[in-house]
Amino acid sequence: MSVAYTIKARMxxxxxxALALSLQSPAAFAQDTGTGQPARADASGSGLDEIIVTAxxxxxxxxxxxxxxxxxGGQSLDKQGVQMLGEALKAVPGVSVTPTPVGDLLFIRGxxxxxxxxxxxxxxTFVDGVYFGRGQSSRHAFLxxxxxxxxxxxxxxxxxKNTIGGALNITTRKPTDxxxxxxxxxxxxxxxxxxxxxxxxxxxxxxxxxxVVVRSYITDGFVxxxxxxxxxxxxxDWVGRATLxxxxxxxxxxxxxxxxxKARMRGGRxxxxxxxxxxxxxxxxxxxxxxxxxxxxxxxxGVANRFNREFEDASTYNANLTATLDLGSHTLTxxxxxxxxxxxxxxxxxxTPLDLIHQLWDQSWRSWAQELRLASASxxxxxxxxxxxxxxxxxxSDKLAFLNFSQTPLPFGSGTRVQNFRQTTDNWSVxxxxxxNATDALSLVAGYxxxxxxxxxxxxxxxxxxxxxxxxxxxTVFSAIGLGVPxxxxxxxxxxxxxxLALTLRYKPGDVMYYxxxxxxxxAGGFDEGDTKGKLNAIIFDDEKVDxxxxxxxGESADRRLRGQIAAFYSQYDNLQVSIFDGVAALIVGNxxxxxxxxxxxxxQFAASDRLTLGVxxxxxxxxxxxxxxxxxxxxQGTTCNLTGKRLPYAPKFSGTLNARWEDGLxxxxxxxxxxxxxxxGSFFTAGDLDPFVAQRAFTKLDASITLTxxxxxxxxxxxxxxxxxxxxxxxxxxxxxxxxxxxxxxQYVDPPRTxxxxxxxxxx
Numbered sequence: 001m002s003v004a005y006t007i008k009a010r011m012x013x014x015x016x017x018a019l020a021l022s023l024q025s026p027a028a029f030a031q032d033t034g035t036g037q038p039a040r041a042d043a044s045g046s047g048l049d050e051i052i053v054t055a056x057x058x059x060x061x062x063x064x065x066x067x068x069x070x071x072x073g074g075q076s077l078d079k080q081g082v083q084m085l086g087e088a089l090k091a092v093p094g095v096s097v098t099p100t101p102v103g104d105l106l107f108i109r110g111x112x113x114x115x116x117x118x119x120x121x122x123x124x125t126f127v128d129g130v131y132f133g134r135g136q137s138s139r140h141a142f143l144x145x146x147x148x149x150x151x152x153x154x155x156x157x158x159x160x161k162n163t164i165g166g167a168l169n170i171t172t173r174k175p176t177d178x179x180x181x182x183x184x185x186x187x188x189x190x191x192x193x194x195x196x197x198x199x200x201x202x203x204x205x206x207x208x209x210x211x212v213v214v215r216s217y218i219t220d221g222f223v224x225x226x227x228x229x230x231x232x233x234x235x236x237d238w239v240g241r242a243t244l245x246x247x248x249x250x251x252x253x254x255x256x257x258x259x260x261x262k263a264r265m266r267g268g269r270x271x272x273x274x275x276x277x278x279x280x281x282x283x284x285x286x287x288x289x290x291x292x293x294x295x296x297x298x299x300x301x302g303v304a305n306r307f308n309r310e311f312e313d314a315s316t317y318n319a320n321l322t323a324t325l326d327l328g329s330h331t332l333t334x335x336x337x338x339x340x341x342x343x344x345x346x347x348x349x350x351x352t353p354l355d356l357i358h359q360l361w362d363q364s365w366r367s368w369a370q371e372l373r374l375a376s377a378s379x380x381x382x383x384x385x386x387x388x389x390x391x392x393x394x395x396x397s398d399k400l401a402f403l404n405f406s407q408t409p410l411p412f413g414s415g416t417r418v419q420n421f422r423q424t425t426d427n428w429s430v431x432x433x434x435x436x437n438a439t440d441a442l443s444l445v446a447g448y449x450x451x452x453x454x455x456x457x458x459x460x461x462x463x464x465x466x467x468x469x470x471x472x473x474x475x476t477v478f479s480a481i482g483l484g485v486p487x488x489x490x491x492x493x494x495x496x497x498x499x500x501l502a503l504t505l506r507y508k509p510g511d512v513m514y515y516x517x518x519x520x521x522x523x524a525g526g527f528d529e530g531d532t533k534g535k536l537n538a539i540i541f542d543d544e545k546v547d548x549x550x551x552x553x554x555g556e557s558a559d560r561r562l563r564g565q566i567a568a569f570y571s572q573y574d575n576l577q578v579s580i581f582d583g584v585a586a587l588i589v590g591n592x593x594x595x596x597x598x599x600x601x602x603x604x605q606f607a608a609s610d611r612l613t614l615g616v617x618x619x620x621x622x623x624x625x626x627x628x629x630x631x632x633x634x635x636x637q638g639t640t641c642n643l644t645g646k647r648l649p650y651a652p653k654f655s656g657t658l659n660a661r662w663e664d665g666l667x668x669x670x671x672x673x674x675x676x677x678x679x680x681x682g683s684f685f686t687a688g689d690l691d692p693f694v695a696q697r698a699f700t701k702l703d704a705s706i707t708l709t710x711x712x713x714x715x716x717x718x719x720x721x722x723x724x725x726x727x728x729x730x731x732x733x734x735x736x737x738x739x740x741x742x743x744x745x746x747x748q749y750v751d752p753p754r755t756x757x758x759x760x761x762x763x764x765x
Contacts, residue, residue: 114579232267487534
């Protein structure tokens with residue numbers, strides 16, 4: 001089906017749907033009043049909008065929160081046509097959300113978790129108070145978001161154990177007390193990208209309101225596969241969410257939310273960026289058009305010979321019930337949640353058109369959690385909140401690696417490597433935070449959290465004949481070339497008990513607030529899901545801990561036209577958890593001795609006039625290993641390398657963003673706006689062994705949009721440009737397996753090129 005035909009069909013559907021909605025609701029059009037929009041003048045034109053956040057589990061003005069927080073508003077995300085979390089945060093300095101073949105990697109200030117299915121993230125993601133701790137969770141549709149709060153630095157007291165690098169506090173939109181509906185259509189014709197979002201919200205009775213959101217997403221991909229003659233990665237996603245808000249009295253609010261989504265991807269964007277002479281000789285007869293540099297052309301995969309194409313099929317689901325009871329002098333909040341995903345991957349592990357090594361992964365995750373929190377009213381001499389948290393998780397990961405050396409001169413035969421991994425995690429904690437307001441200007445905040453974390457693991461690893469699941473003990477050749485040693489481990493457990501403390505001194509004599517804080521945090525240890533050797537002392541990795549210091553200033557001018565914040569931080573990490581690809585066939589998890597993340601962050605917004613708003617944010621970062629004498633080495637440089645004093649991955653020394661918005665009126669009540677965003681990043685490593693070949697050089701990217709809006713915001717038409725500088729970058733790269741046999745080869749995960757899209761929106765009420 002041609003792109004032109006698809007556009008025509010979708011425009012016809014869009015017009016028909018808009019007409020149907022307008023006939024159902026002849027009332028006036030609605031005005032979107034999203035919160036957390038940091039780069040917009042307020043309605044009176046007298047200054048910048050107030051930004052309300054819940055970074056401390058209370059609604060507060062951002063300028064009163066003694067934490068370094070970056071806020072991305074929902075209206076801004078809608079204007080940019082954002083589909084995924086990584087796209088939403090790509091221009092936040094000091095933050096990296098990196099897609100990999102099997103999940104996303106989240107880093108703040110150079111601190112994050114590597115690519116291993118046994119890992120929980122060092123940056124915790126919370127959606128409406130519900131914790132999502134795995135990289136797979138952030139890969140799926142980003143839907144109807146009110147705001148994202150990026151809390152930088154450890155957040156152990158109110159958010160919990162796995163926030164040692166920071167936390168993403170995401171709030172979705174609630175049902176409205178008046179009827180509203182909207183349709184948003186995003187069309188990018190060059191790569192066949194179409195995204196439709198429909199929203200219906202309003203009251204069902206005097207005490208009950210509902211909101212339903214549905215999104216579909218189609219794209220044909222931006223990478224040309226020279227071997228298969230296809231464009232990749234092709235995606236076909238849809239996701240839906242329903243939210244009920246029940247207010248039987250003025251004191252009680254109950255929110256029930258359910259969400260379900262399916263994602264289907266065919267092909268991938270990983271490509272060979274460097275190939276040894278040995279590998280080139282094997283590829284050339286099969287694909288003479290193969291290229292070996294970072295661009296938008298890949299060769300492969302040989303997995304097509306078995307599964308027809310690389311694929312990822314995923315289902316995600318979650319439900320949560322949040323009840324908030326106003327007791328007068330206190331507020332009692334209960335958050336109950338259930339979440340999970342099921343995902344199947346088939347991907348080519350050698351990243352070539354050879355039918356050499358390809359894998360089939362089947363993974364599922366389930367999580368149940370309950371939090372009960374009691375908070376005093378704000379404004380007294382002593383404010384406090386505290387509560388209990390319980391959670392239980394189950395992870396199942398089954399992997400088949402099909403090894404076929406028959407079309408190569410390598411004398412290793414063929415077979416299947418089988419890995420079965422099961423992990424349970426039970427966690428409970430109690431926490432409390434108190435604030436003494438010594439004067440109207442001076443306050444002291446103290447927090448404490450006790451956490452008990454228990455993990456259990458079962459693991460089986462063996463080799464079988466190709467296409468069989470029956471162990472074959474005679475396939476010793478695969479162990480001899482480093483592909484693993486058969487083993488079985490049952491009922492392995494580890495437990496952690498942790499005490500975390502936090503102290504903050506806050507002083508606000510006027511429009512400017514000063515703060516200083518000390519925080520202890522930790523990330524629980526666990527089991528290396530990707531281990532292939534079976535040695536228990538190597539499979540278990542230890543807890544990671546941090547002592548963090550931060551000082552900061554926040555304030556705004558009296559007329560609210562200028563607002564800014566600056567923070568300096570120093571965080572010392574012990575037993576830093578790292579994940580390294582061994583260059584042969586496994587991701588190895590371990591603990592680096594120590595690391596320090598230190599630097600300065602600054603943000604400012606300026607309403608230069610009623611029409612022009614400017615913004616700037618920047619991070620200077622020095623994130624280095626303090627002691628890592630037995631670190632990994634790039635290919636060919638030995639078994640271990642001393643990485644002491646070297647920069648951590650995803651830790652550019654400097655990153656910064658400039659943004660501007662011009663908004664003005666036209667005849668007849670129409671308005672137009674021009675938005676621009678310039679993001680610069682210094683160079684950074686993308687591989688755990690700090691290999692310079694796959695390091696990303698410094699780059700600058702420009703996004704911009706022009707939007708035309710009708711009176712009362714009933715209709716808008718936008719032209720949206722992303723990566724207008726057309727800079728080719730890759731946020732992930734590593735060695736290709738079997739480097740010990742095939743030589744020095746690399747694969748990289750290329751980022752999207754320049755795109756220009758049209759976005760239309762209809763709003764009704």
